[in-house]
Amino acid sequence: MKKTGISTSQKTFQKRQNQGTLYVVATPIGNLEDMTFRAVRILKEVDIIAAEDTRHTRKLLTHFSISTPTLSYYKEKERERAGLIINKLNEGKNIALVSDAGTPGISDPGSILVQQALAENIRVEPIPGPSSLTAALSVAGIRDSSFVFLGFAPARKKQRQDLLQSLSLEEKSLVFFEAPHRLHSFLQDCFAILGDRRLLWCRELTKMHEEITWDHLKSVLRTIKDKKIKGESVLIIAGAQNDSNKISDGEIEELLKACKKSQKLSLKDAVQKITREHNLSRSAVYRLALKIWK
Numbered sequence: 001m002k003k004t005g006i007s008t009s010q011k012t013f014q015k016r017q018n019q020g021t022l023y024v025v026a027t028p029i030g031n032l033e034d035m036t037f038r039a040v041r042i043l044k045e046v047d048i049i050a051a052e053d054t055r056h057t058r059k060l061l062t063h064f065s066i067s068t069p070t071l072s073y074y075k076e077k078e079r080e081r082a083g084l085i086i087n088k089l090n091e092g093k094n095i096a097l098v099s100d101a102g103t104p105g106i107s108d109p110g111s112i113l114v115q116q117a118l119a120e121n122i123r124v125e126p127i128p129g130p131s132s133l134t135a136a137l138s139v140a141g142i143r144d145s146s147f148v149f150l151g152f153a154p155a156r157k158k159q160r161q162d163l164l165q166s167l168s169l170e171e172k173s174l175v176f177f178e179a180p181h182r183l184h185s186f187l188q189d190c191f192a193i194l195g196d197r198r199l200l201w202c203r204e205l206t207k208m209h210e211e212i213t214w215d216h217l218k219s220v221l222r223t224i225k226d227k228k229i230k231g232e233s234v235l236i237i238a239g240a241q242n243d244s245n246k247i248s249d250g251e252i253e254e255l256l257k258a259c260k261k262s263q264k265l266s267l268k269d270a271v272q273k274i275t276r277e278h279n280l281s282r283s284a285v286y287r288l289a290l291k292i293w294k
Contacts, residue, residue: 010258020047022085022095022117024110026103026129029208029214032063034130040064050085050099052109057226058100061113073097075109084115090123096127103131107151107177136202136234139212140173147236148288160186168281171223180229184221189239191217192283196276198238204231218276230279242277252278252285256292265294 023042026043028034043066051057057070073081075100077223085095095213097104097113104110117124148167153176154160165172178186190197194217199273201220209231213220217237247255250272259270275282 008052010270018090018092019122020089020092021123021125022089022113023094023096023125023127024104024114025098025127026131027057027084027098027101028062029101029130029132029135030210032060035060036127036129036207038134039127039129040066041096043068043096045094046096048088050081050097050113052098052104052232056100057098057286068096071095073109073113078109078112082116085113086116086122087115088121090120101130101132103133106131106133106248123267132177132202132205132232132234135205136236137175137199139202140200140236142173142236147175149175152177153182153278157184157189158186161193164189168194169240171241173239174237176235178235179235180231180233183226183229183233187217187221187224187235189222193281194237194240195279195281195285196272197279200236202234202236203229205234207231216276218272232280238279247263247278247280249288252280252288253292256285256289260292 015140023046025039025042027039043061043064046068049057049061049068049070051070052072052074054070054072060066061068062247071081071085073085088131089095097110099108099110102108105114105135114124137147150163150167152243154163176186196216196218197215199213199220201211201215203211203213205212213223215223255274256270256280259265259273261269265273267289271285274280275285
């Protein structure tokens, strides 16, 4: 039998020619010049564009003279709309999925639709492009290129704190998205639970007022205090130090005793000093300090 060089999955898609293709299309996160030629072509050629917010997407389409009909696909109706889109794909319609900015499915609607399409053996094709995640990582300078991406942290304080506590010993860099109105409370929890770690803070990436800041959690908290922050942020927080470099509770207690004996530092100042110098969890050092100052 002559080999065709076509994979099993490709053969399956070829056999079902009546089906359409779902294109997952990345769109600019701010700067329209980041739109790819391929993305423009696909959005012009498909039958329908499924958009997170059709009004927002219409501005993009108008800029690139794209007249393709749109269909709303927002988070609250994601599962319901996914069924409708799957039916249209099975009817032979080619559909492009876009979010308001960046790559669909990465902290944006899309994963449910992709899962259902794969379950129906519908071809899903990525059209790569802008992503605030990869944009931030590209300037972070992570040495071993490993990280843990967590998207948006829980909005509820207790759930957020529980998540951070579970990550306190994670040695890989922690990558979060955060909304402007929750940024301060999120960073406060990070500082209290993780300690004064090194931080890359990216805001308004690719936009006119883009800010990229390398600093520590405590310093950034001081900077944003009482300020109205605009735009979503990408935060890359340094991972925990390797256990071999950590000091024991006994060593921490000795340092705290020395601080108290010197009478030059208050409990609060001693905790801040030791937390920062040894990249420790502030809450853990504070508990030990309470025992000594008591």
